Amino acid sequence: LTGAFEHVHRVRFDEVDAAGIVYFPRFFTWCHDAMEALLTPIDYADLVRRRRLGLPAVHAEADYTSPVRFGDEVRVAVVVERIGTSSCALRFDLSHGERRVATLRHVVAATDLDAMRARPLPDDVRAAFQRHLVMPG
Amino acid sequence: LTGAFEHVHRVRFDEVDAAGIVYFPRFFTWCHDAMEALLTPIDYADLVRRRRLGLPAVHAEADYTSPVRFGDEVRVAVVVERIGTSSCALRFDLSHGERRVATLRHVVAATDLDAMRARPLPDDVRAAFQRHLVMPG
Amino acid sequence: LTGAFEHVHRVRFDEVDAAGIVYFPRFFTWCHDAMEALLTPIDYADLVRRRRLGLPAVHAEADYTSPVRFGDEVRVAVVVERIGTSSCALRFDLSHGERRVATLRHVVAATDLDAMRARPLPDDVRAAFQRHLVMPG
Amino acid sequence: LTGAFEHVHRVRFDEVDAAGIVYFPRFFTWCHDAMEALLTPIDYADLVRRRRLGLPAVHAEADYTSPVRFGDEVRVAVVVERIGTSSCALRFDLSHGERRVATLRHVVAATDLDAMRARPLPDDVRAAFQRHLVMPG
Numbered sequence: 001l002t003g004a005f006e007h008v009h010r011v012r013f014d015e016v017d018a019a020g021i022v023y024f025p026r027f028f029t030w031c032h033d034a035m036e037a038l039l040t041p042i043d044y045a046d047l048v049r050r051r052r053l054g055l056p057a058v059h060a061e062a063d064y065t066s067p068v069r070f071g072d073e074v075r076v077a078v079v080v081e082r083i084g085t086s087s088c089a090l091r092f093d094l095s096h097g098e099r100r101v102a103t104l105r106h107v108v109a110a111t112d113l114d115a116m117r118a119r120p121l122p123d124d125v126r127a128a129f130q131r132h133l134v135m136p137g
Numbered sequence: 138l139t140g141a142f143e144h145v146h147r148v149r150f151d152e153v154d155a156a157g158i159v160y161f162p163r164f165f166t167w168c169h170d171a172m173e174a175l176l177t178p179i180d181y182a183d184l185v186r187r188r189r190l191g192l193p194a195v196h197a198e199a200d201y202t203s204p205v206r207f208g209d210e211v212r213v214a215v216v217v218e219r220i221g222t223s224s225c226a227l228r229f230d231l232s233h234g235e236r237r238v239a240t241l242r243h244v245v246a247a248t249d250l251d252a253m254r255a256r257p258l259p260d261d262v263r264a265a266f267q268r269h270l271v272m273p274g
Numbered sequence: 275l276t277g278a279f280e281h282v283h284r285v286r287f288d289e290v291d292a293a294g295i296v297y298f299p300r301f302f303t304w305c306h307d308a309m310e311a312l313l314t315p316i317d318y319a320d321l322v323r324r325r326r327l328g329l330p331a332v333h334a335e336a337d338y339t340s341p342v343r344f345g346d347e348v349r350v351a352v353v354v355e356r357i358g359t360s361s362c363a364l365r366f367d368l369s370h371g372e373r374r375v376a377t378l379r380h381v382v383a384a385t386d387l388d389a390m391r392a393r394p395l396p397d398d399v400r401a402a403f404q405r406h407l408v409m410p411g
Numbered sequence: 412l413t414g415a416f417e418h419v420h421r422v423r424f425d426e427v428d429a430a431g432i433v434y435f436p437r438f439f440t441w442c443h444d445a446m447e448a449l450l451t452p453i454d455y456a457d458l459v460r461r462r463r464l465g466l467p468a469v470h471a472e473a474d475y476t477s478p479v480r481f482g483d484e485v486r487v488a489v490v491v492e493r494i495g496t497s498s499c500a501l502r503f504d505l506s507h508g509e510r511r512v513a514t515l516r517h518v519v520a521a522t523d524l525d526a527m528r529a530r531p532l533p534d535d536v537r538a539a540f541q542r543h544l545v546m547p548g
Contacts, residue, residue, distance in 0.1 A: 013447070013455065014297045014440060016290070018182070018344035019191040019250050023288045024169075025162035029425060032162075036424070044424065045155070045482020054156040061198035067253060070292035071456020113156050116204060150310070150318065151303060151434045153427070155481035160425045166288060173287070181287065182345020207429035208319020292456070293465040293524050299436035299443075306436075319429070328430040335472035341527060387430050390478060 004077040004093070005132050007034035011072045021067035028060055031092040031104045034076040039128045052113045053122065058087065059107040066101045074101060080133045086110045086118045088129050141214040141230070142269050144171035148209045158204035165197055168229040168241045171213040176265045189250045190259065195224065196244040203238045211238060217270040223247045223255045225266045278351040278367075279406050281308035285346045295341035302334055305366040305378045308350040313402045326387045327396065332361065333381040340375045348375060354407040360384045360392045362403045415488040415504070416543050418445035422483045432478035439471055442503040442515045445487040450539045463524045464533065469498065470518040477512045485512060491544040497521045497529045499540045 009030045017023040035055070036044040047053050068074055075095050082089040092104040110121045121129070146167045154160040172192070173181040184190050205211055212232050219226040229241040247258045258266070283304045291297040309329070310318040321327050342348055349369050356363040366378040384395045395403070420441045428434040446466070447455040458464050479485055486506050493500040503515040521532045532540070 011456075013293075013443065013459075014291045014299075016292050017288045018185050018290050018294075019193060019248075019287075020292075020294070021193065021253075024194040024197060025165035025288075028162035028165070032424065043482065045422075045480075048155050048424075049481060056156060056158065056201070056204070057161040057199075058201050059199065060161060060201075062194075062196065064193070064195050064197075067193070069456075070460060071454065111156075116158075148319075150306065150322075150430075151428045151436075153429050154425045155427050155431075156424075157429075157431070162425075169287065180345065182285075182343075185287075186344060206319075207323060208317065292459050293467060293522075295467065295527075298468040298471060299439040302436035302439070322429050330430060330432065330475070330478070331435040331473075332475050333473065334435060334475075336468075336470065338467070338469050338471075341467070385430075390432075 003132070004079045005034070005038040007037045007076040007078065009033065009074045009076060011068055011070050011074065013070055016070055021069055024062070024064060027062055027064070027094065027102050027104060030074065030076060030094070031078075031090075031106060034078050034092060035090060035106070035108070038078055038132060039125065042124055042128055047125070048113065053119070054111045054113045055088075055108040056111055057106050058109045060104070062102055062104045064102045066096070066099050068096055068101050072096050078132060080129045083121070083126060083129055083133060086120050088121065140269070141216045142171070142175040144174045144213040144215065146170065146211045146213060148205055148207050148211065150207055153207055158206055161199070161201060164199055164201070164231065164239050164241060167211065167213055167231070168215075168227075168243060171215050171229060172227060172243070172245070175215050175269060176262065179261055179265055184262070185250065190256070191248045191250045192225075192245040193248055194243050195246045197241070199239055199241045201239045203233070203236050205233055205238050209233050215269060217266045218242075220258070220263060220266055220270060223257050225258065277406070278353045279308070279312040281311050281350040281352065283307065283348045283350060285342055285344050285348065287344055290344055295343055298336070298338060301336055301338075301368065301376055301378060304348065304350055304368070305352075305364075305380060308352050308366060309364060309380065309382070312352055312406060313399065316398055316402055321399070322387065327393070328385045328387045329362075329382040330385055331380050332383045334378070336376055336378045338376045340370070340373050342370055342375050346370050352406060354403045355379075357395070357400060357403055357407060360394050362395065414543070415490045416445070416449040418448050418487040418489065420444065420485045420487060422479055422481050422485065424481055427481055432480055435473070435475060438473055438475075438505065438513050438515060439517075441485065441487060441505070442501075442517060445489050445503060446501060446517065446519070449489055449543060450536065453535055453539055458536070459524065464530070465522045465524045466499075466519040467522055468517050469520045471515070473513055473515045475513045477507070477510050479507055479512050483507050489543060491540045494532070494537060494540055494544060497531050499532065
């Protein structure tokens with residue numbers, strides 16, 4: 001069984017909204033950061049800036065279970081649910097202590113950033129995702 | 138048939154990412170802004186600050202069709218798809234010129250911000266959403 | 275005497291921090307937006323994307339007088355204090371009702387975005403700034 | 412001689428603007444984060460949420476020397492330049508490799524977040540700042 005990739009984000013001072021809880025789109029940023037961390041040793045900055053390959057989201061969704069606040073440590077557990085020719089589906093389970101706070105899903109598509117066109121996942125990116133691919137039960 | 142509510146957002150200088158296109162979580166912010174505009178003459182700031190009622194998202198999702206860039210005028214057409222006791226489901230169709238750029242859905246739940254507990258939608262908020270409720274075909 | 279250029283920003287839901295007041299770097303964003311508006315009919319997006327000229331800040335400063343909150347309407351009065359060969363100094367006086375909330379200053383430098391090198395202010399940009407140049411008393 | 416406090420920030424994917432370089436107000440966020448880190452073991456989230464004391468900026472300024480980009484590792488060296496009854500002046504020298512990228516200064520004022528009024532710096536906060544106070548030459 002492939003394990004989840006773990007990433008931790010501590011909620012920053014400026015990530016809340018006027019309701020006093022984390023502003024809901026912020027969770028997508030944390031998951032993007034978690035995906036970048038999962039890709040290590042591939043450096044996403046190098047991928048984008050030198051190799052001109054990006055992984056923009058073609059789909060993103062979130063179910064919010066429990067609010068989080070400034071200073072909370074949010075654990076992000078990432079698994080890969082599906083790998084296609086040029087796309088990859090990731091699931092992110094976010095928790096704070098014992099409490100589940102949100103579940104997110106991103107589908108990203110390998111994209112040539114100059115032509116802005118889909119292209120096949122490069123081998124090293126595919127391999128990085130494959131390390132965290134979960135087998136369907 | 139109830140018409141959609143229209144809101145326009147011009148992409149700001151700081152809304153792009155290192156791939157040169159709008160950073161994907163930004164679309165959720167524009168849709169939140171569109172929901173606030175739809176609620177007029179109810180002032181969401183007054184709702185949150187004085188009445189202590191918020192409409193946090195319990196679900197949010199986006200399908201991205203086409204990238205947008207700094208300066209692009211994005212038209213957001215909002216319809217309400219479902220109104221429950223305390224929740225409301227909204228759909229946002231985003232376009233730039235003739236081009237569809239994204240479709241988003243938010244489900245928001247009326248929440249007592251002091252108790253952080255769901256509560257029924259107040260009558261005026263319910264009525265505001267009802268003005269843009271679409272009947273299923 | 276040249277008058278100030280006026281720009282209004284209504285504080286958004288996500289512009290506050292965990293202290294419940296607007297997060298202090300946000301004021302710089304509003305002033306950047308005000309500068310873009312002042313440049314009209316020059317479109318800053320066109321300047322950056324097609325003409326590849328930017329006006330990055332080489333200096334920015336703010337004095338904060340009074341906190342602002344979600345929903346507050348902040349009036350930004352912009353004047354140009356100095357125009358050089360490639361740079362321009364702007365002052366922004368921000369108020370909410372009768373209350374002064376902050377004073378900011380930006381010095382921006384015309385920059386060739388491909389070479390990332392300073393270049394003289396183009397005539398149309400210089401003329402736009404000149405319309406709001408204040409004469410020293 | 413008291414040494415500077417060191418903090419490292421790696422530029423994130425969403426911190427750039429349409430000119431392809433880091434959006435200038437972001438530097439203030441990194442410096443705020445560095446101040447929070449400097450205060451350790453005092454937890455700023457605890458200070459704000461439980462003790463209801465904040466350190467809002469009353470003044471902030473930045474001189475930008477060299478642009479930074481996605482993926483760049485920015486080293487922030489923080490020193491305290493002055494400690495008053497309720498305020499503290501901090502200087503932040505930012506560099507990327509051997510290259511100086513910016514110098515920022517924040518003056519923050521201890522503030523009772525319920526009364527929104529200045530109050531003396533608590534002893535533990537004062538002591539934390541004092542550890543990095545530089546003596547004028």
